[in-house]
Amino acid sequence: MTLAVEEASGKGLKRPRPMSTNSAIATAARDLDVDVVSAYPITPQTTVVEKIAEYIANGELDAEMIHVESEHSALSAAIGAAAAGARSFTATASQGLALMHEILHIASGGRVPVVMSVATRALSAPISIWNDHSDVMNARDSGWIIAFVSSAQEAYDTVIQAFKVAEDPEVLLPFMVAYDGYLMSHTMEPVVTEDRETVLSYAPKRDYPYKLDPKKPVTIGTITDPNWYYEFKYQQVETMKVALEKFRRADEEFGKVFGRNYGLLECIHCEDADAIVVATTSYATTLKYLINTAREKGMKVGLLRLRLYRPFPVEDFLKATSGVDTLLVIDRAISYGAPVQGPLATEINSLFHSRGIDTKVVSVVAGIGQRAFKDDDAMNMFKLALESRKAAPEETIFYGVRK
């Protein structure tokens, strides 16, 4: 009761309270004073927008909740609201993100700074409501800034950072905050929330420079013939570079204001490691939990947790992995028929080759449709990374499949 009263007062709780990642994200939207939320329910995202609806109903958030008829409309409505100058938020997962696909490109190409959380989930068919990264990996070339977060606290913090970066007039790109459906979305963790005043002074609402205003008309969504289209796409290429540095600075500033920051990627025991395991979201948390156990057993392994995925933190990644001869990359999605079937492993491979670096990249696909990945499996990843130094498997390993 005391907690509820304290929270309702709008003051942040300096002591942690239990929250699922979904709840933490909804609370971040509340503390950011978002103006418009468009919502369509999909498992395992639904409790994000449910919680926001609760905040609005309780008078804790003054926002317009638009109930739409599909995810295609959910993102369209969020884009329209953002273009009219509102701070706009939506959330989705899986089939919902797939249905949004067309609109993802309209948000990024149209340079509309909406922020969306994605509770990652497998794609049909066959139907799976459980977790993997098939949905977000399908969206990787949509021009969105994409961050993978690994805890409920980091999700809360990253949504706040996302608005600061997305709405920056030098960026104006949509931002996707991705985390694991169920493994995180419905798992309770301790979360510290901040008071709205401080959040809004860190991420103030900024006037969208091209906002729809009858007094000062602009045109968005124009048609561009072959003499023009390419330049706008190249703008996005260049803006991604700006977004990388803006995100780096936003994260550092967040650390100064709130005492927590994460970097573009996180490296544990990488300096003296013989082999490094690369992972994202909750898998990185599981591996982080076990890495000291591995070290105690004499396994000289490191863990690289990739946080910012688009734009890819190339220089940070190369610096973190310099001097190591083997990387094991865990992918939670399959690129069917590709030379290397893990999409992240493919990218890291291509990065190394383009720079003339001969570090071995072992591709491991795991956790498809939320196939269990527990402590023993995490230890197996460390073991496999070390074994691969001598003889690296040429093909993607489909870990945990019955065959």
Place this chain on the structure above:
Amino acid sequence: MSDLPKYNELPPGGIIPEPATSLKYYTGDWRVERPVIDQDKCVRCRLCWVYCPDNAIREVDEEYTTSKGKTYKIKYIVNYDYCKGCGICAQECPVNAIKMIPEPVEEPGGEEE
């Protein structure tokens, strides 16, 4: 094409930050056939003006007397700067007063008639 602005000289995302810029875009360039209004046949019903999707039919205060001696106070004329030649006006005209005439291939349309 090298005279056109570079990527960093353009507003982001193809946004046009000022109104009424479509006036600068002469869509008449697209035309393959041009509508020509026979002022003698025309009964001034205004349907072409209503149907034109590009507001390229103009109603002008100009007196005209037909060969049968009927005097109208107005005329309908085509603004060829913006008429795309879709032919809707010719299709809708109840008295077949509008003909679609092929544009010469070597000199594309766009000029005011």
